Every structure is written in structure tokens, then in C-alpha cells.
Amino acid sequence: MGVVDARARIHHPCPYCDISVQFPESLLLLWCDNDRDVFLVSSPDAEELGRVVGSLRRKFRARVILRDSSDALLALPEFHWAKPPSVTGLARRSEVWVVHPVIYFGGTETYRFVAPSKRTLQRLILRLRAMGDVELLSVSDRADLRAIRDLPTATVHFFEGLTDRQAEALVAAYEGGLVEVPARSNWGDVARRAGLSRSTFGEHLRKGQWRLLANSYATLKARTLAPERPVLLPALKRGTARRRPPAPSA
Numbered sequence: 001m002g003v004v005d006a007r008a009r010i011h012h013p014c015p016y017c018d019i020s021v022q023f024p025e026s027l028l029l030l031w032c033d034n035d036r037d038v039f040l041v042s043s044p045d046a047e048e049l050g051r052v053v054g055s056l057r058r059k060f061r062a063r064v065i066l067r068d069s070s071d072a073l074l075a076l077p078e079f080h081w082a083k084p085p086s087v088t089g090l091a092r093r094s095e096v097w098v099v100h101p102v103i104y105f106g107g108t109e110t111y112r113f114v115a116p117s118k119r120t121l122q123r124l125i126l127r128l129r130a131m132g133d134v135e136l137l138s139v140s141d142r143a144d145l146r147a148i149r150d151l152p153t154a155t156v157h158f159f160e161g162l163t164d165r166q167a168e169a170l171v172a173a174y175e176g177g178l179v180e181v182p183a184r185s186n187w188g189d190v191a192r193r194a195g196l197s198r199s200t201f202g203e204h205l206r207k208g209q210w211r212l213l214a215n216s217y218a219t220l221k222a223r224t225l226a227p228e229r230p231v232l233l234p235a236l237k238r239g240t241a242r243r244r245p246p247a248p249s250a
Contacts, residue, residue, distance in 0.1 A: 004115040006139045008125070011108045012132030012235075013084055015059065021107040023052045028104035032088070037076040038065075040101075046070050084131055087111060094124040110137070129236045160215055166208030169194065173205055 011017070020028060026043040039056065043049035049070045056062040062074040091098050091113060099112040115121040121139070128134050159167075172194040177184025191201035213220075 002141055002143045003145070004113075004118050004121050004139065005142050006113045006115065006121055007110065007137040008113065008128070009108050009110045009135040009137060010087060010128055010132060012087075012128070014086060014109075015081055016104060017107065017109050019052070019055060019059075020104040020109065022055065023048065024106045026052050026105075028052075029101040030104065031100045039074045039076065041072045041074065043070045085127075087128065090127050091124055094127065095120055096124045108135075126236075129234070132235045134235075162208060162211045162215075163204075165204045166211060169196075169201055169204035170208045170212075172201075 016028075016030065020026075023043070026041060026048060029040040029042075031038045031040075039062070041049060041052050041056075043052055046069060049067075049072055053062070053064060053067070053072050053074065056074055056076070057064075060076045062076045065073040065075055067073075087109065088098050088102075091111075094115075096113050096115045099114060103110040113121065113124065115124070118139070118141075125134055125136070172190055173179050176190035176193065178187065178190050187202060188198050191198045194201055196204070
């Protein structure tokens with residue numbers, strides 16, 4: 001028996017999404033361990049991070065576990081709210097599972113759902129649209145659980161085997177515009193700024209690119225089985241008949 005694997009971006013009023021609206025350039029990743037919510041916050045700079053952390057501490061009694069430069073890990077003790085309904089609560093009541101982390105960015109929250117059927121997923125999407133806009137990023141039928149296993153995590157750490165020289169070459173190529181289309185510079189110019197010969201720089205760059213692709217191959221392979229075709233489902237207006245929506249296409 002297969003399952004339905006879906007990703008959806010949602011914009012609705014809730015205490016956590018309100019933080020993302022207030023700080024749209026900060027990325028917040030949320031995990032829940034049943035007793036508490038844990039946020040990993042990444043901000044453009046330390047000053048912005050301070051504002052986000054301060055807001056989380058004031059509003060939710062968040063405790064800073066670890067803070068480093070423009071990133072911080074915080075725990076929120078048993079924070080719950082009754083209204084508006086939470087997405088995870090609606091998913092639970094709809095018999096749909098949320099695969100963590102939940103991503104908050106730019107005033108929206110992005111979820112990965114696993115449902116036993118498209119009809120079950122439809123019921124959840126309809127409930128979510130009663131609260132706000134829903135952008136359906138992808139819906140895929142899964143005959144087995146390999147993609148569920150592989151997409152959230154890589155089989156190895158993303159940077160495993162990557163040398164410092166290779167990482168420096170990748171950063172130099174990106175910052176120098178070498179990998180843009182069209183490129184803003186050439187290999188020789190970027191290599192000189194990095195203090196390397198063209199051939200040495202090229203060797204480090206190619207090996208670094210190969211290493212990143214090799215480390216992420218399993219995740220990329222699983223991703224090819226779920227091409228994203230975003231569909232915006234606007235919020236339902238009050239009084240709209242709650243008719244069953246058409247089945248999402250795989």
C-alpha cells in the first residue's frame with residue numbers, strides 16, 4: 001500500500017508565522033519532541049539574530065541552548081495555543097503526518113505531509129485554505145517508503161570528504177560570479193583573486209563539485225521522483241461552499 005508525499009507552503013495567522021512576518025529575512029527551522037518546540041534560527045547578521053531571539057524569548061519564554069554568530073538554537077517549553085488552529089493539529093486530526101522540520105521564512109511556513117491517500121490530503125488542504133493561502137509545491141504517489149527515507153536526510157554528511165581548499169574554491173567561484181549564467185568573470189580572474197594558478201584552482205573546484213554531488217546523490221535521486229509543480233490555492237472566502245476539491249495531480 002502506497003502513500004501520498006506532499007509539500008505545501010502556507011500563509012496563515014499563527015504565533016510562529018507572525019514571527020516570520022516580523023523577520024522575513026531570517027530562516028527558522030522547527031522540530032517538536034512532544035515536550036517542547038525547538039527552533040534553529042539563521043539570520044543575515046548578528047544584530048538581526050538578536051532581535052529574533054529577543055522576540056522568541058519575550059513571547060514564548062524561549063531558552064537559548066546555543067548561539068553562534070548569526071545562528072541560534074532555542075527551546076520553547078510546552079507552548080500551545082487554541083486559536084487559530086495549528087497546522088500540525090489539523091494534520092493530526094486529518095490523519096496526515098508532518099515530516100519535520102517545518103520551515104518558516106518570508107512570512108510563510110512550509111510543510112512536508114505524508115498522507116495515506118489523496119482524499120485524506122484533500123481534506124487537510126481544504127481545512128488549511130479556510131485559514132489562509134496554500135501553495136501546493138508538489139504531490140507524489142509513493143509506492144514505497146524509500147523517498148520518505150531519503151529526501152529529509154542524506155546518507156552521509158553533505159560536507160563529508162570536502163577539503164578546505166575545495167571549499168575555498170567553491171566559495172570563490174560563487175562569489176566571483178563564475179557559476180552564474182552567463183558568468184560574470186572567467187576562471188583566470190577568479191583563480192588569481194584566490195591566489196592560485198588557473199589549473200590548480202580548476203582542480204580544486206572540480207573535485208569540490210564532484211564531492212558535493214556524490215554526497216547529495218541519494219537525496220537528488222529521490223528528488224527526481226517528485227518534480228515540483230507549484231499550485232496556488234487561495235484562501236477560501238467566508239461562506240464559500242465546502243465542496244470537495246479536485247484531486248491533486250501526481
